Amino acid sequence: MSFFKKLKDKFTEQSDTVSEKFKEGLTKTRDSFSTKMNDLVKNYRKVDEEFFEELEELLISSDVGVVTVMDLIDVLKDEARRQNIKDTEKLQSVISEKLAEMLHKEDEDGALNIQKDGLTVILFVGVNGVGKTTTIGKLAHKLKQDGKKVLLAAGDTFRAGAIEQLDVWGERVGVDVIKHQAGSDPAAVVYDAIQSARSKGSDILLCDTAGRLQNKVNLMNELEKMKRVIQREVPDGPHEVLLVIDATTGQNAMSQAKQFGQATDVSGIVLTKLDGTAKGGIVLAIRHELDIPVKLVGLGEKMDDLQEFDPDTFVYGLFSSIIEEDEEE
């Protein structure tokens, strides 16, 4: 099982705190997935149609989505035939390998596009209640710890209490927040924030936006306008447009990725609330069909509960109990 070994090696190289945090956060996800996976392998020793049907269900129950699951199952069937795998236990590593492959592109490092010199502008978009403001707070904390000078723009001028919420995060983390009154034009807030970032010599500007459902044309136009304002002021910006997706979301996340992508050229995804039982399998489908990478993962409500997304670690999280068992053998 070379692939598991590779994962394991990579994992032990990483600092313990990072991997522990990730494992801890993913406990629920991993437990349910790998237990089910183990049960599946135990109940169906032979690789046959029935086994694949069960596997299909396991993946669907993680919100991976029908289209992607079908494609994946086809690939696995081919692989099983090619390598003449009859034993389900042997197929396990192929499954996780294919999953990791799906999330991972060889030449990609998944890190945020932070400029070496000058101002980096990051725009956060997403539907209501996914955790945009919280994510900004956590990311600000993370970046500040890395020694960056961070500024926040309170671009959610619509929802009651949104500006105050970002303000509290600013205080907690110790970074400035540029804000206007509730109800004012969010593009104007962003404009002011850029000017202020310049005069303060900030390294990174994180722009909050109001949550909006992707089928509201006017609100999507408003987002486009915000992006235009950033582009006009910072010609190579925004350097990242991050779509925040709630891990409990089902197939609608695909529609979110598509339509926010159209309006703002989403460059990456932040998957939040992954510390529950939701598995966030929809990111597999989004990667598969739209090719948008996941860049950050939210694993809890605390300030340091935001992690960079590493596909191998993600898959390791899903399968770690299987891998550990494998080691014991």
Next chain:
Amino acid sequence: MAFEGLADRLQGTLQKIRGKGKVSEADVKEMMREVRLALLEADVNFKVVKEFIKRVKERAVGQEVLQSLTPGQQVIKVVHEELKDLMGGEQSKIAVANRPPTVIMMVGLQGAGKTTTTGKLANHLRKKHNRKPLLVAADIYRPAAIQQLETIGKQLSMPVFSLGDQVSPVEIAKQAIQKAKEEHNDYVIIDTAGRLHVDEALMNELEEVKEAVKPDEIFLVVDAMTGQDAVNVAESFNNALGVSGVVLTKLDGDTRGGAALSIRSVTDTPIKFAGMGEKLDALEAFHPERMASRILGMGDVLTLIEKAQSTVDEEKAKELEKKMRTMSFTFDDFLDQLDQVRSMGPLDELLDMIPGMNKAKGMKNINVDDKQIGKVEAIIRSMTKDEKLHPEVINASRRKRIALGSGTTVQDVNRLLKQFEEMKKMMKQMTNMQKGKKKGKGFNFPFMQ
């Protein structure tokens, strides 16, 4: 593509059957596969789907479908009926305590929309039931959650009870009820912090609040976009607290909302309300039948019809029908229609409800802009009485004048005139068609009655 309705899905299978004249059991099996996929794509939990398919299949393999001439439609009908049954009847009643105040507790995951729903519910109670609710800010964890509820309270001019974020939710809830008694508030709505259903400490806290205030209703607020995990969430909250009703939020999005079915089948708790927008009056009673159509991708025609019925004047409609038949439909009538349609709500919202008009299905180019209607209105209002009655008199110089008067261009005027002519023709065809036997079939837009 990801978002196909059941009808679209069944098309392929049906095409194969069409030549055969008879439907075999294998065909039904294939159709059931499509039904299964449609439900899974709508985010109905796979276990729920399994059970459901079993039941539908029994009916389908029985006489009902095999012998019918239109097996495809029959399958959709059976599926729709079963879905409807599973979803239960309509129940949007809210409990009334024998001794006021009636206490409602709002619970759910983070970001489901509890605080907004708290405001909407309070508004609903005041508007529809003439009640005097007190809002209680018991979310002491999320930054600015209290301010959020206070802002909503201000918008509604309703009292909000809070003790800051240093007092325990149990204490806040207890004192709030005392306060409600003093101030004669007959309803108390407690907004609790969002929490994960696996967070034992926080779930215990909810149980303590429940123990302390003995709520008459516990509403679980669930995001309509929730995927397969909806069953776990609903089950956990229900097991811990005994949920009395569900509020499904963000249903104004383009999600299929299969979570509704999942929640229903694992908790057997009625879904009472649906959140339909960000405004504080955007709370509607939950309609199981419409939800069934929506999950199947059949559009929300019923809501649209209801909206039309509540806004369209019956008398006017009759008069209009006559006009349409005799081709004497004028610009004045058109203006009237525009007003009526507009009073039903934003146009893109209306279009979303019509089956096949779903934007996710390649209709992206049609961006309905309410401003466009404003333009049309301006053009018509710039016409003289005579021009409105007899558009054929509008010549080049009149066009120029109308464009000038309405702040539009001659091209805009031309376009409208042409569209109006075409519309008149279409109306005539429609009314002719309806005089035939097709009555009652298909959807009637208000001016097509």
